[in-house]
Amino acid sequence: MLSSSEYWVLTRQQVMPDILASKKIVIIGLGLIGGSIARGLSVLRKDIEITAVGRNETVLQEAQTEGVITHLSTDIKTACANADLVIIAVPSLTVERILEELKSVVSEHTVITDAASVKSTIVDAVINTFGKVPVNFVPGHPIAGSEHSGYSASSAELYQGKKVILTPLDNTDEQAVNLVTALWQSLGAEVLTMSVKKHDSILAATSHLPHLLAFSLVDTLSQQGESEEIFRYAAGGFRDFTRIASSDPQMWHDIFMANGEAVVEVLDVYMGDLSRLRQAVLDKNSDDLKSTFKRAKKSRDKFLSHFENGADLSDD
């Protein structure tokens, strides 16, 4: 009988291109992101060789038993010595430590990519470690987050219909970009490229800022004297608005440490607009309130129609 993941592969007519199928792949970090890559690849090709490196041996062994990975290791150097493709899927601020270990063992033919939410700090970390960005390093970011984290939340379908942004540099090797593109496309994602700066500024607006606002609101309300009661009467709108405040604190700490400048830039625009709206509320400025809400609803409904046409919502 087919598993649901195998059924997914069949119905999507998903195939793994030759460029990828014969490669020796190493995934560093087997959490939500790395685990979902391994699950997706292992469902696509039973014979693919995937090594996972992680600190938690129990999780690695579980993944091996499930057939999600073929090899496991807790040592980066051993695991990556003969790798063709190394995928770094650890929290942003841990990437530099991983690169340090990789430096001495990877050959110039090893393609390296990552999945961190902020690209400028990754590029900085690569330069700190290698002295420059190697031509085979392809910075990448799957826009497929969730408030759930860890291997237990991973899924073969996580990237289906999602966008993955690659931010290659001027000197990045085209073959390396093609290999990383093939990886994400195999998993069902749409791959786009843009500059590092543009990526970090767009993500600051659409992802990092909303997370900051949600974390901050829940924290504010939880510190009100009557917080138990406040939450007691909150309904579905509040649940959805604050869903992202249930996200992994360590991961989001790293993101704000890494992309603070871009986040504060858009936050300041937001706080300016919010102050004006506050004044409109105080002044009972009917026209101002109505036109703002109408504009917002129109933009949001338009976003939604694009989003629902372009993406599979089932897994995010």
Added chain:
Amino acid sequence: MLSSSEYWVLTRQQVMPDILASKKIVIIGLGLIGGSIARGLSVLRKDIEITAVGRNETVLQEAQTEGVITHLSTDIKTACANADLVIIAVPSLTVERILEELKSVVSEHTVITDAASVKSTIVDAVINTFGKVPVNFVPGHPIAGSEHSGYSASSAELYQGKKVILTPLDNTDEQAVNLVTALWQSLGAEVLTMSVKKHDSILAATSHLPHLLAFSLVDTLSQQGESEEIFRYAAGGFRDFTRIASSDPQMWHDIFMANGEAVVEVLDVYMGDLSRLRQAVLDKNSDDLKSTFKRAKKSRDKFLSHFENGADLSDD
């Protein structure tokens, strides 16, 4: 064959108490809120008499054809002359105009209730109209919003598992409160009572403020130069965070006109906290960021577990 609504009534073993079953009920405003009341009641009892008053005759006729209401009217005075229970389900700022019309026709035995999101302005409107709050007026608020509005979005199950807050005054008649309680309980809701002031302050924090933040964020981003691109890369987290920004602008205009003071009070606390978090981001204050995110995640996860144990999520 049973309709899904009838099946819902059977599986929930929902019954309508005698106190309600024989009453002549008038619903003013047949949108999401009023339409869902009518649908729920008509499913519970085929023989119940429900008159709906509205401006849109097409909608009223549709509801009558569907068997959701028994009578329709576009004239409040005619419809309410012999009513036992009048439910006002129109946008907040329209309530006073409705009360003016009701004043000359309702007897002292007619129980009147409403469903507006802000209770202080409703009480003020009642006092403006009647000189005092009649003992048979029971202010009420079903916490069962949705970003969808209108009769077409109404559902017999809307109130199932939801909370309804009544804010009776010192002189409010107990029998009147019992009748309104029976109404909402019949529809599957949990009925709670609290003071007007407390209601408006709690709703400002859990509902009105999040809506203001969401409307404001979508509006800010839509006015960025590269807004098309910004929205293009937004993912599921953004969709959920901004869902409430697709809500009815007129309704939310009314709410902020009505509850501005309480909203600005909690907004100011929030903006103070947000400014501190902004500074922590700028300062790369690792401890501060991590502890804030951890606290928020803990509170939100706790809220969620209460919420999911206490409420039916399917319809909100």
